[in-house]
Amino acid sequence: MKVTVVGAGAVGASCAEYIAMKNFCSEVVLVDIKEGFAEGKAMDLMQTASLNGFDTKITGTTGDYSKTAGSHVAVITSGIPRKPGMTREELIGINAGIVKEVTENLVKNSPNVIIIVVSNPMDTMAYLVHKTSGLPKNRIIGMGGALDSARFKYRLAEALESPISDVDGMVIAAHSDTGMLPLLSKATRNGVPVTEFLDEEQQKYVIEETKVGGATLTKLLGTSAWYAPGAAVSVMVQAIACDQKKMIPCSLMLEGEYGQNDICLGVPAIIGANGVEKIVNITLTAEEQLKFAEAAQAVRDVNGDLKF
Ligand SMILES: NC(=O)c1ccc[n+]([C@@H]2O[C@H](COP(=O)([O-])OP(=O)(O)OC[C@H]3O[C@@H](n4cnc5c(N)ncnc54)[C@H](O)[C@@H]3O)[C@@H](O)[C@H]2O)c1
Numbered sequence: 001m002k003v004t005v006v007g008a009g010a011v012g013a014s015c016a017e018y019i020a021m022k023n024f025c026s027e028v029v030l031v032d033i034k035e036g037f038a039e040g041k042a043m044d045l046m047q048t049a050s051l052n053g054f055d056t057k058i059t060g061t062t063g064d065y066s067k068t069a070g071s072h073v074a075v076i077t078s079g080i081p082r083k084p085g086m087t088r089e090e091l092i093g094i095n096a097g098i099v100k101e102v103t104e105n106l107v108k109n110s111p112n113v114i115i116i117v118v119s120n121p122m123d124t125m126a127y128l129v130h131k132t133s134g135l136p137k138n139r140i141i142g143m144g145g146a147l148d149s150a151r152f153k154y155r156l157a158e159a160l161e162s163p164i165s166d167v168d169g170m171v172i173a174a175h176s177d178t179g180m181l182p183l184l185s186k187a188t189r190n191g192v193p194v195t196e197f198l199d200e201e202q203q204k205y206v207i208e209e210t211k212v213g214g215a216t217l218t219k220l221l222g223t224s225a226w227y228a229p230g231a232a233v234s235v236m237v238q239a240i241a242c243d244q245k246k247m248i249p250c251s252l253m254l255e256g257e258y259g260q261n262d263i264c265l266g267v268p269a270i271i272g273a274n275g276v277e278k279i280v281n282i283t284l285t286a287e288e289q290l291k292f293a294e295a296a297q298a299v300r301d302v303n304g305d306l307k308f
């Protein structure tokens with residue numbers, strides 16, 4: 001299994017590191033436009049191989065896409081991250097051009113690739129990849145829900161004063177500060193609904209802190225997060241590489257599912273060797289349905305700023 005990661009910055013390098021450390025891929029190719037940067041990150045990571053016990057070969061290239069030929073999976077992390085006080089949506093002006101160009105180069109060299117889109121605003125960038133790549137829809141997957149769900153579980157465990165392994169939960173809809181939909185109604189501690197343990201104030205705290213999870217970290221770090229994003233991508237790549245058929249919330253092109261059309265939005269899906277094996281339809285409460293529709297409208301408005 002050959003995986004390309006475009007963008008060797010904070011998130012790209014973290015993706016490569018987690019993928020390599022889990023030891024399920026033969027090769028990871030890092031690509032960046034900054035001269036020597038991807039090569040340097042690849043060399044540094046390879047020098048952890050004997051220490052961390054992995055055999056994955058990591059190489060780097062400054063924009064030579066011939067080195068990415070025959071990739072099974074490609075992860076797009078190239079583009080600028082937000083600074084404190086910014087929204088993800090403000091990145092569209094710079095990142096749309098980068099994502100479009102990178103997609104063209106990837107598909108030219110790996111026509112059967114499965115693309116995982118990370119660059120922000122992610123739901124709109126995933127939509128852009130659908131509109132410009134010519135790839136079938138099962139081979140374009142936006143990463144947001146896997147990360148947001150991990151942050152949801154972190155906040156649930158904090159409020160429950162429980163180990164994280166006790167809790168389960170999922171976040172769907174948009175990967176944005178206002179459009180995220182943490183499904184509190186379905187979250188559990190060892191199979192028991194968390195609503196049995198948390199009062200209304202605690203429930204509100206968990207939901208609000210989950211939604212602004214990325215903004216909170218951006219304020220603390222001065223740039224956006226990378227460890228959990230890299231780990232979330234590695235879980236998705238492993239689900240594809242090992243045909244795990246895991247249910248992961250991902251930003252996918254909807255054609256009628258959840259009452260939406262011609263939009264990429266976070267929904268639960270089975271992820272396996274073919275990329276998206278199936279979108280899973282779950283029952284939402286009336287309030288959740290309304291919030292999902294509102295998130296869709298906001299993403300649709302941002303998509304309207306794209307020029308193909
Ligand atoms: N979807 C998510 O959950 C999620 C999570 C974290 C970050 N992000 C997004 O991921 C992106 C990257 O974040 P980061 O912290 O790694 O930023 P970063 O600045 O550390 O790295 C980005 C890298 O992209 C490279 N790059 C720019 N244009 C390129 C091109 N045309 N070809 C190849 N490489 C190019 C840059 O040289 C840089 O090294 C941002 O848009 C950020 O908002 C998304």
Ligand SMILES: O=C(O)C[C@H](O)C(=O)O
Nearest residue numbers: 082088120214215224225
């Ligand atoms: O918050 C950001 O801008 C980066 C990313 O989308 C995240 O959620 O960490």
